[in-house]
Amino acid sequence: MKLSLLLTACAAVVSYAQQYKKVNVSEVFKDGNHEMTGSSTKLAWESKPDFDDFNTHKWVPQGISSTADALDVGTYEGVDGWLVSWHRDDDKSVRITFVDKSTKKYRHALLVYPEAADDFKEVPVHAGGIVWYGSTLWVVDTSNGIRVFDMGNIWEVESGDGVGKNADGSYSAAGYKYVIPQIRWYKWTPSFKFRHSFIALDRTASPDRIILGEYQSSADLPTRMVQYELDYTTRKLRTSGSGTTARGVWAYCVDILRMQGAVSVNNKIFISQSNGASKGDMLSWVPGSLAKDNVGFFPPSPEDLSYDKRGDAIYGLTEVAGGRYILTYKRSSIP
Numbered sequence: 424m425k426l427s428l429l430l431t432a433c434a435a436v437v438s439y440a441q442q443y444k445k446v447n448v449s450e451v452f453k454d455g456n457h458e459m460t461g462s463s464t465k466l467a468w469e470s471k472p473d474f475d476d477f478n479t480h481k482w483v484p485q486g487i488s489s490t491a492d493a494l495d496v497g498t499y500e501g502v503d504g505w506l507v508s509w510h511r512d513d514d515k516s517v518r519i520t521f522v523d524k525s526t527k528k529y530r531h532a533l534l535v536y537p538e539a540a541d542d543f544k545e546v547p548v549h550a551g552g553i554v555w556y557g558s559t560l561w562v563v564d565t566s567n568g569i570r571v572f573d574m575g576n577i578w579e580v581e582s583g584d585g586v587g588k589n590a591d592g593s594y595s596a597a598g599y600k601y602v603i604p605q606i607r608w609y610k611w612t613p614s615f616k617f618r619h620s621f622i623a624l625d626r627t628a629s630p631d632r633i634i635l636g637e638y639q640s641s642a643d644l645p646t647r648m649v650q651y652e653l654d655y656t657t658r659k660l661r662t663s664g665s666g667t668t669a670r671g672v673w674a675y676c677v678d679i680l681r682m683q684g685a686v687s688v689n690n691k692i693f694i695s696q697s698n699g700a701s702k703g704d705m706l707s708w709v710p711g712s713l714a715k716d717n718v719g720f721f722p723p724s725p726e727d728l729s730y731d732k733r734g735d736a737i738y739g740l741t742e743v744a745g746g747r748y749i750l751t752y753k754r755s756s757i758p
């Protein structure tokens with residue numbers, strides 16, 4: 424299989440930055456306006472009469488990453504936290520949640536696409552998985568590839584329902600205070616399809632890698648995983664030749680249905696599998712051997728996964744309204 428992604432540059436974000444108020448990552452983490460509850464290994468989203476992320480049908484949580492993905496030291500600008508992506512019910516917009524682990528407080532920000540030198544619009548993807556790597560945020564774009572956003576250029580906007588530039592010259596983002604602009608786009612190039620359903624970073628590989636995989640609910644279609652190498656100095660995919668096309672360095676037809684997330688740690692791959700309204704499974708797999716299926720390991724509707732070497736933790740999350748959590752497991756205790 425030749426799996427490859429072509430980098431297409433987005434218009435430079437630098438020129439836009441002058442028009443918006445830039446804030447740094449720690450400011451957003453420290454500006455939480457909602458709070459998670461529950462035990463530290465199973466945290467539930469805020470659920471109040473006037474604001475209910477735990478039960479809303481308007482937004483659905485999908486992807487997870489953390490400051491431990493962003494930087495090897497594990498914290499970013501002094502903060503220890505998670506990022507979570509949510510797609511809107513119509514898949515026409517994505518928000519990213521900054522969760523400060525020390526306070527359990529969180530705030531949502533909106534992903535935006537800079538469509539003109541002085542304007543931006545919403546990003547219409549499912550956002551099934553995310554990876555935070557240095558100052559870049561990688562978001563899967565199902566049939567198209569991966570979009571990359573700039574965590575070094577978070578902009579503060581005014582309140583207001585519109586997204587982008589308003590008639591009075593102000594900027595707003597559907598009521599969200601911060602926006603994160605797209606800077607790159609890796610587009611899938613082969614003639615056959617690949618479904619970019621989830622993504623995770625592997626810092627135990629050298630060089631660093633990302634792993635991507637396909638969700639399928641029917642055995643008629645292949646279910647594959649692919650890994651690409653990363654260049655930590657540029658925070659881009661490693662390429663050869665022309666310099667804009669990245670080839671997968673590892674690919675596997677795994678034939679596991681309903682995969683929602685996977686993370687590779689020291690050559691062992693952990694996979695979350697959803698089972699409708701029933702509890703989800705965690706599979707652990709060393710390529711070349713049969714996978715071990717830990718049936719009912721997760722609460723219903725597990726999604727994307729992420730690893731943190733501090734504490735040897737695997738992070739996951741669930742998407743179903745009425746049962747939405749950020750989950751933390753000890754990797755060494757997963758059979």
Ligand SMILES: *[C@@H]1O[C@H](CO)[C@@H](O)[C@H](O)[C@H]1NC(C)=O
Pocket residue numbers: 447449450500
């Ligand atoms: C982030 O911005 C705040 C406010 O401008 C500033 O006090 C802080 O030093 C900045 N932190 C970093 C790590 O840049």
